[in-house]
Structure formats: C-alpha cells, structure tokens
Amino acid sequence: MAKEAKLWGGRFEEGVTDAVERFTESISFDKALYKQDIMGSRAHASMLAKQGLMSVSDRDSIIDGLDQIEKQIERGEFVWRTDREDVHMNIEATLTDLVGEPAKKLHTARSRNDQVSTDFRLWCRDAIDTTVSHIKQLQVALVRLAKKNIGVIVPGFKQLPKAEPVLLQHHLLAYVDQLELDARRLLDCRVRLNFCPLGACALAGTGLPIDRFMTSEALGFTAPMRNSMDAVSDRDFILELLSGNAILGLHLSWLGEEWGLWASEESGFNMEAACGKSARLVGDLVTLQVLCKGLPLTYNRDLQEDKEPVFDSVKTIIGMLKMSADYAKNITYNQDKIEKDLSSGHIDPNSLVGRDIVLEGLDQIEKQIESGEFAKDLQTASSKNGQVSTDFHLWCCDATDTIVSHIKHLQVALVRLARKNTGMIVPGYTHLQRAQPVLLQHHILAYVEQLERDAERLLDCRVRLNVMRNSMEAVVTDLAFTLEFLSANSITAIHLSRLGEEWVLWASEEFAFITPSDSVSTGSSIMPQKKNPDPMELVRGKSARVVGDLIKLQLAHNRGIQVDKEPVADSVKTIIGMLEVSAEFAQNITYNQDRIQKSLPAGHLDATTLADYLVHKAIPFRTSHDIVGRAVALCVYKGCQLRDLSLDELRSINPVFDDGVYDYLGVENSIKKFSSYGSTGSECVAAQLDFWSSKLDVDN
Numbered sequence: 001m002a003k004e005a006k007l008w009g010g011r012f013e014e015g016v017t018d019a020v021e022r023f024t025e026s027i028s029f030d031k032a033l034y035k036q037d038i039m040g041s042r043a044h045a046s047m048l049a050k051q052g053l054m055s056v057s058d059r060d061s062i063i064d065g066l067d068q069i070e071k072q073i074e075r076g077e078f079v080w081r082t083d084r085e086d087v088h089m090n091i092e093a094t095l096t097d098l099v100g101e102p103a104k105k106l107h108t109a110r111s112r113n114d115q116v117s118t119d120f121r122l123w124c125r126d127a128i129d130t131t132v133s134h135i136k137q138l139q140v141a142l143v144r145l146a147k148k149n150i151g152v153i154v155p156g157f158k159q160l161p162k163a164e165p166v167l168l169q170h171h172l173l174a175y176v177d178q179l180e181l182d183a184r185r186l187l188d189c190r191v192r193l194n195f196c197p198l199g200a201c202a203l204a205g206t207g208l209p210i211d212r213f214m215t216s217e218a219l220g221f222t223a224p225m226r227n228s229m230d231a232v233s234d235r236d237f238i239l240e241l242l243s244g245n246a247i248l249g250l251h252l253s254w255l256g257e258e259w260g261l262w263a264s265e266e267s268g269f270n271m272e273a274a275c276g277k278s279a280r281l282v283g284d285l286v287t288l289q290v291l292c293k294g295l296p297l298t299y300n301r302d303l304q305e306d307k308e309p310v311f312d313s314v315k316t317i318i319g320m321l322k323m324s325a326d327y328a329k330n331i332t333y334n335q336d337k338i339e340k341d342l343s344s345g346h347i348d349p350n351s352l353v354g355r356d357i358v359l360e361g362l363d364q365i366e367k368q369i370e371s372g373e374f375a376k377d378l379q380t381a382s383s384k385n386g387q388v389s390t391d392f393h394l395w396c397c398d399a400t401d402t403i404v405s406h407i408k409h410l411q412v413a414l415v416r417l418a419r420k421n422t423g424m425i426v427p428g429y430t431h432l433q434r435a436q437p438v439l440l441q442h443h444i445l446a447y448v449e450q451l452e453r454d455a456e457r458l459l460d461c462r463v464r465l466n467v468m469r470n471s472m473e474a475v476v477t478d479l480a481f482t483l484e485f486l487s488a489n490s491i492t493a494i495h496l497s498r499l500g501e502e503w504v505l506w507a508s509e510e511f512a513f514i515t516p517s518d519s520v521s522t523g524s525s526i527m528p529q530k531k532n533p534d535p536m537e538l539v540r541g542k543s544a545r546v547v548g549d550l551i552k553l554q555l556a557h558n559r560g561i562q563v564d565k566e567p568v569a570d571s572v573k574t575i576i577g578m579l580e581v582s583a584e585f586a587q588n589i590t591y592n593q594d595r596i597q598k599s600l601p602a603g604h605l606d607a608t609t610l611a612d613y614l615v616h617k618a619i620p621f622r623t624s625h626d627i628v629g630r631a632v633a634l635c636v637y638k639g640c641q642l643r644d645l646s647l648d649e650l651r652s653i654n655p656v657f658d659d660g661v662y663d664y665l666g667v668e669n670s671i672k673k674f675s676s677y678g679s680t681g682s683e684c685v686a687a688q689l690d691f692w693s694s695k696l697d698v699d700n
C-alpha cells in the first residue's frame with residue numbers, strides 16, 4: 001500500500017522510517033478502544049454542531065460514517081493500518097475516506113491527548129463495572145457454598161498450624177467481606193476517574209466556543225475536568241485501578257492457595273494458576289508506576305505504554321474471578337475427613353459456641369449482595385461496633401490524617417505561589433516540546449488537582465480501615481488496608497516526583513525559569529559556583545522508595561502480617577518528608593519573569609490559535625492545521641515568528657487571511673483566546689484560583 005501523507009502534513013517534508021513507524025505504532029493494541037473512540041467522536045460531533053462549529057448535515061455525515069466504521073470493525077472488515085499509527089487516526093482517516101470534507105471538521109477543538117484519555121477512562125469505567133459484577137457473582141457463589149455447609153466446623157488456621165475451630169460458613173464469609181472491600185476500592189476509583197478530559201485539547205484548552213458540559217454528560221461523566229493540563233496528564237485512574245486489581249488478585253490467590261491445599265482429588269480445576277496469575281497483576285502495577293515516575297507535565301508519548309498492562313490486568317483479574325466462582329460452585333467439603341482432622345492439633349470443636357446454630361441470614365446476605373445493600377450493612381456494622389482499635393489500625397489512621405494535612409499544606413503553598421504570579425505566561429509542553437502558551441497559575445493548579453485526588457484516595461482508604469465485620473477477615477484486612485494505603489502513597493509520591501522533575505529542570509541554567517533561594521539549595525564540595533536543587537532531586541528519588549515499600553509488602557504477603565510494619569513506617573515517614581520539602585520549595589522559589597518572557601517567542605506557541613482563527617473562517621480543522629503547518633515551515637525557513645509574516649506571505653499560503661489574523665498571533669493574544677471551560681485564559685484561571693482559594697481557605 002502506498003504511503004499516504006500523515007495527518008500532521010503541513011510542516012513536514014519527509015515521512016518516518018519504517019523502524020520508527022513500527023516502534024511508535026499503537027494500533028496493534030489500542031484498537032481495543034474503538035468503541036470508546038467512536039462514542040467520543042459521536043458526542044464531540046453533536047456538540048460541535050450544536051455550538052455552530054459544524055453544520056447539522058456535516059454532523060449527520062460524520063455520525064453515519066462512524067456507524068459504518070463501527071459495523072466494519074465488528075464484522076472484521078475494517079483495515080487497520082500501521083501507517084495511521086493508532087486507533088484515533090485510523091478511525092478519523094477512514095472516516096475521511098468514507099465521507100470526505102465533513103470528516104476534516106471532526107478534530108476541531110480536540111487533540112489526541114484529550115481523546116486518548118477520554119477513550120481510556122470510558123474503557124476502564126466499563127472494565128470496573130464488569131469486574132465488580134464478577135466480584136458479586138463470586139460472593140454469591142461463596143454464600144451459596146456456605147448455605148450448603150450448615151454446621152460444618154473447620155480448623156481455623158493462623159499461618160499454617162491449626163488455631164481455633166470455626167464454622168465453615170464464618171470462614172467463607174470472611175472472603176465475602178474481603179471481596180466487598182475490593183469492590184468498594186474499585187468503585188471509589190470509578191468515582192474519581194469519571195471526569196471528562198474531552199475539550200482540554202492538547203493541553204491549554206481552546207478558544208473555540210465548545211460546550212464541555214454537553215460532551216461530558218453525553219458520555220456519562222460526572223463533569224468536565226477543571227484544569228486542561230491536568231486533564232491530559234492524569235493517569236491516576238490507571239494506577240488506582242491496577243492497584244485495586246493487585247489487591248483483589250492477592251485475595252483470590254489466598255482463596256486459591258487454600259483451595260489448592262484443601263483440594264479434593266476429583267477436582268479438575270487448577271487454582272494454582274489463579275495464585276500464579278496474581279503475580280502478573282503486581283507486575284502490571286509496577287510497570288505503570290515506573291512509567292509515570294518523574295514524567296514532566298502534560299502528555300508524553302511514554303503514556304502510550306499504559307494500555308497493555310491495563311488490558312492484561314483486567315483480563316487476568318476477570319479470569320481469576322470466573323475461575324474462583326466456578327470452583328465455588330463445584331466444590332464439596334468432605335465433612336468426614338474434616339471432622340477427623342479436627343481431633344488433632346489441640347483444638348476443641350465443642351468450644352465453638354453455637355455449633356448447631358446455623359449462621360442466620362445467609363439468604364438475606366445473598367439478596368443484599370445482589371442489591372448492593374451488603375456494602376451499606378458493612379458500613380453500619382463498623383459504626384455500630386466502633387472502630388477496630390488495634391494499635392496498628394490506630395497508628396495508620398493517624399498517619400493518614402497527618403499525610404492528608406501535609407497534602408493540604410502543600411496545596412496551600414502552591415495556591416499562594418500561583419497567586420504571587422498573576423498574569424505570568426509560560427510555555428506549555430507536550431512531549432517536553434514547546435506546545436502552547438499557558439498562564440503559570442494554570443500550570444501550578446494542575447498539581448493542586450493531582451494532590452486533591454491524592455487526599456481523597458487516602459480518605460477513602462481510611463474509611464475501609466474502619467470496617468471490620470468478620471473476625472477472620474479482621475486478621476487479614478490489615479494487609480489489604482496497608483497495601484491500599486501504600487498504593488495511595490505511591491501515587492502521591494509519583495505526583496511529587498513529577499513536580500520534582502519539573503522544578504529541577506526549570507532551575508537548570510538551560511531553562512533558568514526558577515531560582516530557588518539558598519535556604520532550599522545545597523552546594524558542591526568541589527565546584528564553588530554550583531547551587532543544586534537537591535531537595536527536589538531527592539523528592540524525585542525518594543518516590544522510588546515509596547513504591548519500593550509497596551512492593552516489599554506485596555512480595556511479603558505470604559509471610560505473615562508482622563512484616564508490614566517496617567515498609568508502612570518507612571512509606572509514611574518518606575512521603576511526609578517529601579510533602580514537607582516540596583511545600584518549603586514552593587515557598588522559596590522565584591519565577592524569573594524576564595527569562596521566561598524572553599523565551600516565549602520560540603516554538604510557535606500561537607500556532608494552534610492560528611488554526612482556530614481559520615476554523616472561525618469556516619475552514620475545516622484538518623485543512624487549517626495543514627495551512628498553519630505551511631506557515632510554520634515558512635517561519636522556520638525565514639527564522640521568524642508567525643506574527644512576523646506579512647499578510648501577503650500568509651495570503652500566498654491561503655487567500656482567506658485578513659488583517660484580523662494579527663489579533664490571534666503572539667503569546668499574549670493567543671492566551672486571551674483560550675476561553676472555554678478549563679482552559680488557560682485569564683478568566684478561566686481566575687475562576688479556578690477562586691475555587692481553590694476558598695476550598696483550601698487560603699486567606700486564613
């Protein structure tokens with residue numbers, strides 16, 4: 001097949017080499033997102049038409065074309081092309097082949113950066129719903145298994161030696177409770193991920209009059225994301241989903257381990273495979289943690305690597321849940337063998353009060369699981385019984401509160417830093433290349449958003465810490481809690497490592513965008529001139545340690561619970577130190593306005609605004625992109641900026657240009673245009689700043 005021009009045409013003279021094409025493609029795996037991509041495009045086209053950015057007939061052609069593409073894909077007739085790189089460009093380019101000109105308008109006020117994040121959130125939301133429904137099926141299977149085994153007493157094991165007699169029903173219900181908390185963990189992640197990035201565009205938002213609330217609602221999101229830079233950077237939802245799956249996988253591996261040990265000879269199931277697969281889930285989580293650590297804001301191509309670990313994790317966990325439910329439905333407890341066994345090991349079955357009493361209410365529990373009431377009951381049980389007051393639980397509750405208060409302290413320091421720098425424009429980067437101008441305040445507030453999710457995550461985790469209904473579960477829940485707690489710390493640490501990366505970079509002579517004061521800098525023992533941003537390098541470095549603490553605990557899960565204390569204490573101490581020093585840094589850096597100002601002309605930051613100008617002139621976005629690409633190529637040739645091109649030069653590229661174009665050129669003009677919700681224009685940012693100042697009570 002002949003190579004076609006890439007969608008970014010304009011300023012490029014040659015195509016990529018075959019090796020680069022093979023290495024950078026993602027179509028081989030991200031085609032799994034086709035449904036979500038098409039849903040997003042339908043919603044986007046409908047919104048563009050409602051806002052007058054395309055005609056109703058263009059919208060209808062687009063939606064018709066998308067319907068045809070969806071059918072072709074589902075019939076296996078769609079031709080996926082590696083030279084079209086990914087699912088987004090494959091679908092858009094095929095749509096153009098199918099319906100022509102109208103398709104060129106679909107990418108108006110959208111980039112692949114907000115598109116991929118929207119698609120993947122939709123995919124993960126479905127994945128969570130499917131996983132939770134499989135969790136319920138397993139819970140129901142376990143309750144039914146419990147109902148089949150009235151009065152059976154089994155030895156309760158603590159590590160391996162037998163400890164006390166327990167009703168088998170009690171034993172099985174411990175797993176049902178664990179699974180309930182696993183489901184809640186995933187559902188909390190669902191709440192946090194259900195915000196819509198679409199319309200955040202590449203990073204700065206847009207000046208085109210889009211309605212982000214309309215697309216958000218059409219796609220079933222709670223609201224559009226508040227800060228466009230955060231919208232295209234954020235992958236917390238993936239880290240959280242993978243960590244939820246890893247904890248759930250751990251529980252299933254315990255169940256598998258137990259059934260493997262207790263297995264009857266005639267069983268044809270392979271629960272060992274379920275145990276082994278839990279290691280994959282930990283591996284998938286670690287991949288994402290390594291991927292995200294130290295990434296600068298906003299979109300970086302590294303993020304393309306987030307898909308396969310998530311696909312693997314979700315497929316694995318669903319397989320494990322199904323296998324466990326099948327097992328539960330087909331298992332028989334051999335009462336004779338168990339009774340004989342009870343007579344050894346110095347445990348007295350008669351000491352079990354109520355040996356003949358059936359655990360009441362199993363029918364009710366089954367119904368509650370199916371209706372979702374079970375979780376509420378779990379909540380009530382916790383408040384009725386009071387908090388579980390083991391020392392470690394109380395210590396962890398305190399630690400959570402302390403970390404949350406340090407998060408707030410850093411948020412306040414960042415909001416104050418933003419307030420000190422009203423009106424300052426900085427380059428916004430994607431792929432660490434200059435992309436669009438943004439207000440520094442907007443940029444800083446992206447970190448405040450991340451930290452807010454961090455605090456919420458910790459508080460959700462704290463709620464689970466207080467839930468304990470079943471005594472057998474109580475002794476193992478510590479571990480699930482600590483894993484969740486350390487996962488939450490790891491996500492915060494990854495955020496801080498991103499902030500650290502940025503400040504270290506910006507403090508370098510090459511950037512010189514910030515000057516840290518002496519009070520937060522260190523020197524060199526040999527080079528007298530040096531002033532190093534060590535504290536933030538260490539923040540970046542220590543994030544690895546917080547992730548390491550989590551891994552230690554994940555690996556230690558079979559060795560008894562005692563091993564959790566040291567990694568937890570280390571994680572808490574490290575994260576508090578990181579938060580503290582980041583807040584100090586925020587209070588002791590100066591943004592170098594002159595240096596930043598001088599750097600702004602480089603990189604054609606106003607190019608997207610110019611493309612939007614052409615959209616206002618009714619030129620389809622894809623054509624506008626190409627025209628601006630050619631204007632940029634001319635600037636590169638002449639060594640000038642877009643605003644230095646004369647009207648004649650611009651008209652030589654396309655006659656549509658008029659004098660009004662100069663209102664769109666230059667970073668100051670460009671910034672003023674970014675006025676849609678969540679964008680970097682001054683009114684949008686002022687609204688964000690007011691929101692945070694009042695939420696964090698910054699004036700007091």
Ligand SMILES: N/C(=N\CCC[C@H](N)C(=O)O)N[C@@H](CC(=O)O)C(=O)O
Binds near residue numbers: 030112202301303430
């Ligand atoms: N290359 C890029 N985004 C690719 C996102 C899709 C990618 N296949 C992925 O899965 O992450 N970003 C461009 C914007 C764009 O291509 O829309 C940029 O920021 O310069």
